Amino acid sequence: MLNKYFPHASRLIYGCMGLGGKWDQNPVTQAEIKQAQAIIEKALGLGINVFDHADIYTFNKAETAFGKVLADAPSLRDKMIIQSKCAIRFEDEKGPKRYDFSADWIQQSVEGSLSRLNIECLDILLLHRPDPLMELEEVADVLMSLIQAGKIKHVGVSNMHSQQIQFLQSALNTPIVANQLEMSLGFRDWVEDGITTGSVYNRDSGYAPGTLEYCMQHGVQLQAWGSLAQGKYTGAATEDEAANATAALVSKLAADYGVSKEAIVLGWLTRHPAGIQPVIGTTNVKRIEACAQVKDLILERGHWYALLETARGQELP
Numbered sequence: 001m002l003n004k005y006f007p008h009a010s011r012l013i014y015g016c017m018g019l020g021g022k023w024d025q026n027p028v029t030q031a032e033i034k035q036a037q038a039i040i041e042k043a044l045g046l047g048i049n050v051f052d053h054a055d056i057y058t059f060n061k062a063e064t065a066f067g068k069v070l071a072d073a074p075s076l077r078d079k080m081i082i083q084s085k086c087a088i089r090f091e092d093e094k095g096p097k098r099y100d101f102s103a104d105w106i107q108q109s110v111e112g113s114l115s116r117l118n119i120e121c122l123d124i125l126l127l128h129r130p131d132p133l134m135e136l137e138e139v140a141d142v143l144m145s146l147i148q149a150g151k152i153k154h155v156g157v158s159n160m161h162s163q164q165i166q167f168l169q170s171a172l173n174t175p176i177v178a179n180q181l182e183m184s185l186g187f188r189d190w191v192e193d194g195i196t197t198g199s200v201y202n203r204d205s206g207y208a209p210g211t212l213e214y215c216m217q218h219g220v221q222l223q224a225w226g227s228l229a230q231g232k233y234t235g236a237a238t239e240d241e242a243a244n245a246t247a248a249l250v251s252k253l254a255a256d257y258g259v260s261k262e263a264i265v266l267g268w269l270t271r272h273p274a275g276i277q278p279v280i281g282t283t284n285v286k287r288i289e290a291c292a293q294v295k296d297l298i299l300e301r302g303h304w305y306a307l308l309e310t311a312r313g314q315e316l317p
Contacts, residue, residue: 004219008049009277010049011270011277011278011294012050012266012277012278012291013048013052013279013280014048014051014052014281014288016051016053016057016062016063017058017281018058018062018282018283019036019039019283020036020057020064020065021058021061021065023058023059025059028064028068032061033068035065036065036066037072037073039285040066040069042285043288044079044080046292047292050080050083051081051082051083052085052180053066053082053084053113054084054088055084055086055112060112060116063113064116066116067116070119071118074118077119081123082117082119082123082124083123083124083125084110084117084126085126085127085158086106086110086126086127087100087109087127087128087131088100088128099130099131099133101135101138101139103138103141103142106139106143106146110125110151114151120150120151121151122151122152123154124155124177124178125155125156126155126156126158126180127156128159130157130159130160130164136168137171139168139171140168140171144174147174154174154175154177154178155172155174155175155176156179156180156221157176157178158179158181159180159182161210162208162213162214165214165218165220169218176220177219178221178222179211179220179221179222179223180222180223180224180225180279181223181224181225182224183224183225183227183269184224184228185229185246185265185307185308186226186230186232188308189207190211191308192207193209195316196317215274216274222274222276223277223278224269224278227265227269227279227280228266228280228291233246233250233261233265233311234261241313242310242311242313243311245313246307246310246311247261249306249307250264250265250307253299253303257299259293260290261290262287262290262293262294263290263291263293263294264307266294267298268304268307270294271304278294
């Protein structure tokens with residue numbers, strides 16, 4: 001898993017999508033830089049040392065705010081594992097929202113991220129979403145060139161299934177080290193894939209079969225975006241009966257284990273033997289503290305299955 005390449009990587013990843021203010025074209029403000037600084041310091045203080053970016057987050061402003069903090073305190077860089085993602089392009093004069101694995105765009109994106117982040121090298125570059133127009137050798141060449149130039153250390157992907165990863169890996173002379181997918185107690189298709197094989201229930205799964213096992217077998221670290229399920233089990237209002245029942249169970253288990261509700265929800269992911277790293281994106285420092293309580297939590301098997309069954313709204317097949 002990721003520890004093979006980064007032995008000191010934290011169990012949690014801090015997702016920087018909320019940094020830099022609103023999704024608009026206004027410049028980053030001092031208040032937004034100060035917020036980023038407080039969040040970085042809080043995360044590092046709690047032992048969270050992996051920071052997840054994407055060139056598109058708040059229209060580049062997340063990386064800019066983060067980079068301003070590093071410019072003022074460059075010694076923080078040595079305490080961090082920094083990854084960023086590229087390939088999503090928003091609508092412009094050349095076309096609608098699209099994905100772009102062209103060599104020029106990947107090169108340009110990496111250069112932009114490095115400049116905004118005020119760093120010389122990304123620890124991991126993730127390709128954000130699969131591009132149907134990908135030219136395999138072109139992508140491989142630019143990625144290897146970026147590694148040789150010292151601009152990225154490792155390659156990862158996001159939202160890819162096992163066959164896509166295997167196809168890309170076939171042209172690379174470096175391992176794909178991470179795959180970031182939506183995974184949570186609220187989005188359980190990665191679990192349903194395995195337990196409903198041969199069942200009509202499997203037809204509704206939005207998860208490509210075998211992806212979990214491929215990543216585990218080949219040392220591709222699974223990173224979970226959306227890991228807190230938009231807070232619907234930890235206080236967000238919902239009219240969904242199963243979600244409310246699950247929230248009640250989460251509250252009970254939090255009291256029983258002496259941890260936060262967020263830790264229980266995240267602990268359901270980290271209990272899985274795949275060694276999943278949840279990505280948390282809250283900008284509330286108190287909630288970051290609550291999430292960090294997952295660090296030493298190991299849910300009992302019965303409690304893990306109880307959460308699964310309650311979230312499903314029905315018993316297992």
